[in-house]
Amino acid sequence: MIRLHAVPGSRSFRVHWLLAEMGLEPEIENYRIADGSLDTDSYRDMNPAGRVPALEIDGRTLIESGAIIEYLCETRPEHGLAPLPGDVERAEFLVWVHYSETVATCIQNLNLQQVFLPDAAMRSPTVIGIETRRLARSLKPLERHLGGQDFLLASGFSAADIMFGFGVEAAFHYVHAAKFPALSAYSERLAQRPAYQTALAAQGPDTIYRKDFYEVPDG
Numbered sequence: 001m002i003r004l005h006a007v008p009g010s011r012s013f014r015v016h017w018l019l020a021e022m023g024l025e026p027e028i029e030n031y032r033i034a035d036g037s038l039d040t041d042s043y044r045d046m047n048p049a050g051r052v053p054a055l056e057i058d059g060r061t062l063i064e065s066g067a068i069i070e071y072l073c074e075t076r077p078e079h080g081l082a083p084l085p086g087d088v089e090r091a092e093f094l095v096w097v098h099y100s101e102t103v104a105t106c107i108q109n110l111n112l113q114q115v116f117l118p119d120a121a122m123r124s125p126t127v128i129g130i131e132t133r134r135l136a137r138s139l140k141p142l143e144r145h146l147g148g149q150d151f152l153l154a155s156g157f158s159a160a161d162i163m164f165g166f167g168v169e170a171a172f173h174y175v176h177a178a179k180f181p182a183l184s185a186y187s188e189r190l191a192q193r194p195a196y197q198t199a200l201a202a203q204g205p206d207t208i209y210r211k212d213f214y215e216v217p218d219g
């Protein structure tokens with residue numbers, strides 16, 4: 001049994017997508033952010049921080065999307081979705097897997113300010129402006145990198161693209177896709193993958209964003 005604890009549109013999509021690339025179909029337990037469903041004793045027994053994803057697999061419960069991605073690639077190497085220790089691209093793979101969290105943290109801070117605070121008066125235009133600039137700055141080196149090759153690794157698609165690709169799509173709620181043409185093309189390339197489509201259809205509709213784009217408010 002493989003069970004994924006998920007919020008549609010969140011980092012749990014990374015795990016769902018990787019499982020689909022491996023031809024694995026998890027049972028899905030869906031939650032919502034900010035409705036208290038992650039804030040229960042039984043969920044915190046799985047993920048003490050009350051976050052998604054959590055993945056029940058191989059008789060254990062794993063948390064942290066990056067760790068889950070690395071674990072799945074190492075325990076299921078036959079899918080060839082990551083360079084393993086000793087491979088010349090291993091170090092670069094690990095850098096991109098973890099850099100994806102640098103990008104995701106900016107998005108998470110913007111989600112809190114722009115989506116989850118219940119009252120507009122609680123938002124800080126200063127913080128939103130700073131985080132939007134930090135997000136754009138963290139994407140710029142990727143824009144250059146992906147202007148020259150189709151995927152993060154020169155050898156082709158890998159699980160690093162799953163870690164990062166999820167963030168690129170979310171980032172375009174806060175930075176204009178037109179300013180990042182290589183990343184936009186990359187995001188579309190990833191979205192065409194059959195496994196991406198499978199996971200997207202199975203996860204259910206995004207429950208996070210209510211608008212396509214969130215401008216930095218005046219102030």
Ligand SMILES: N[C@@H](CCC(=O)N[C@@H](CS)C(=O)NCC(=O)O)C(=O)O
Nearest residue numbers: 010011033050051052053064065066
């Ligand atoms: N580094 C963790 C971050 C997990 C995380 O923060 N997930 C978000 C969704 S993308 C969440 O569960 N947020 C719920 C909350 O902040 O209450 C990972 O990669 O799994």
